[in-house]
Amino acid sequence: MDQIVIRGGQRLKGRIPISGAKNAALTLLPCALLTDEPLTLRNLPRLADVDGFGHLLNQLGCSTTIEGSRPEDFGRVMTARATTLTSTVAPYDIVRKMRASILVLGPLLARAGEATVSLPGGCAIGNRPIDLHLKALEAFGAEIELASGYVKAVAPGGRLAGGKFTFPVVSVGATENAAMAAVLAKGTCVLENAAREPEIVDLCNCLVAMGAHIEGIGTETLTIEGVDRLHGATYRVMADRIEAGSYACAAVITEGDVELVGAKASEMEATLAALRAAGATVEDTKGGIRVAMADRAQPVTLSTAPYPGFATDMQAQFMAMATLGTGASLFTETIFENRYMHVPELARMGCDIQVKGRTAVVRGVDKLIGAPVMATDLRASMSLIIAGLAAQGTTEVNRVYHLDRGYERLEEKLQAVGADIERISAG
Numbered sequence: 001m002d003q004i005v006i007r008g009g010q011r012l013k014g015r016i017p018i019s020g021a022k023n024a025a026l027t028l029l030p031c032a033l034l035t036d037e038p039l040t041l042r043n044l045p046r047l048a049d050v051d052g053f054g055h056l057l058n059q060l061g062c063s064t065t066i067e068g069s070r071p072e073d074f075g076r077v078m079t080a081r082a083t084t085l086t087s088t089v090a091p092y093d094i095v096r097k098m099r100a101s102i103l104v105l106g107p108l109l110a111r112a113g114e115a116t117v118s119l120p121g122g123c124a125i126g127n128r129p130i131d132l133h134l135k136a137l138e139a140f141g142a143e144i145e146l147a148s149g150y151v152k153a154v155a156p157g158g159r160l161a162g163g164k165f166t167f168p169v170v171s172v173g174a175t176e177n178a179a180m181a182a183v184l185a186k187g188t189c190v191l192e193n194a195a196r197e198p199e200i201v202d203l204c205n206c207l208v209a210m211g212a213h214i215e216g217i218g219t220e221t222l223t224i225e226g227v228d229r230l231h232g233a234t235y236r237v238m239a240d241r242i243e244a245g246s247y248a249c250a251a252v253i254t255e256g257d258v259e260l261v262g263a264k265a266s267e268m269e270a271t272l273a274a275l276r277a278a279g280a281t282v283e284d285t286k287g288g289i290r291v292a293m294a295d296r297a298q299p300v301t302l303s304t305a306p307y308p309g310f311a312t313d314m315q316a317q318f319m320a321m322a323t324l325g326t327g328a329s330l331f332t333e334t335i336f337e338n339r340y341m342h343v344p345e346l347a348r349m350g351c352d353i354q355v356k357g358r359t360a361v362v363r364g365v366d367k368l369i370g371a372p373v374m375a376t377d378l379r380a381s382m383s384l385i386i387a388g389l390a391a392q393g394t395t396e397v398n399r400v401y402h403l404d405r406g407y408e409r410l411e412e413k414l415q416a417v418g419a420d421i422e423r424i425s426a427g
Ligand code: UD1
Pocket: 023, 024, 026, 100, 126, 127, 128, 129, 130, 131, 132, 133, 134, 169, 170, 171, 172, 173, 174, 311, 312, 313, 335, 336, 337
């Protein structure tokens, strides 16, 4: 297995291009299943999960062609076309490797009137049930059965009737699945307490470009009036606000100065506020956002929350940043129950972190010492990279495949701003 090796202590300085957002790509790709016309997505990140989703679409009868695959290109253009669906089954083998596969449930149900999708099961950061995905679809008229580890959903008469669902807990994935199911319903579907993440706005904008009728985009109530058919479209995937935030933390911990090219401040206000609270200079530039730090980070108090709150996907990276801070930082994780798996690994590098239930206290130390560490999930992996960039000596990050799921050409981007980082291929 590949390893990433970092010799820490280099100040990051320069421009980092921000890729298309993984989480937006993973909900835009299944939109191709909603129409027999081509959907062209631009600025798709080059990531293992995006490739995996392409394969899933192929299994369902949707063709995919990719342009812009020269190695020097960031971002690719994919055209996906589901002229006819040849299958409505997302099998265990694919769903188990990529949780986001569950996002074909809504579109398949909308287009074909039925869908059979393997239950994703547990994952490293908690149980992650899909009950809300199913309840929302039921509220719109789907009949749902669970058997042999699969969800089978059927729209009686071939089309969902419409209805109203109020989410008891804000769920990004369930909002996405329900919105994609709703666009071809016979009647109107209303989603209350819907997630408002920028990736959901991106999804809704793409659906509208395909001919969907959606009101309330960006608010907690989405009203979707079903249409008889959708058409093809060309759509550009938004910039990855989590990737941008991750590199911002790397800049702060190395007391660097970077421009996150392509990042949009309006989509990551909570992250930028937290960077400012830590003492960073954050300013808009013509091409993106500049983040600079002249000193050690000041302590922060952060609690994760649905958008527009502080993203759970940024918690591990800020925690890494806080390990070299000037005092005690306090973190509260409210979204996932098992999202401190980076803590024991960070401890191997000399961090002082105490976890009690959902809270973690990070006391800043004067130095980190590089060590062999193991990545456990995507954002946890990034926290180890961030710590490694500032640690003395060499940090070896193992299980790099987690990073490849979510960071397009990480080592190349970091090398370009001065980091001493390389990938050692297992060969
Ligand atoms: C998405 C993101 C992930 C991010 C998360 C929260 C993608 C591919 N992934 O994950 O990176 O960390 O949003 O911002 O976009 N829940 C239920 N029942 C359900 C669904 C969710 O109880 O049916 C709970 C979850 O266990 C969790 C909370 O709701 O506690 C939020 O999860 P959700 O927003 O659904 O996360 P994902 O869509 O899986």
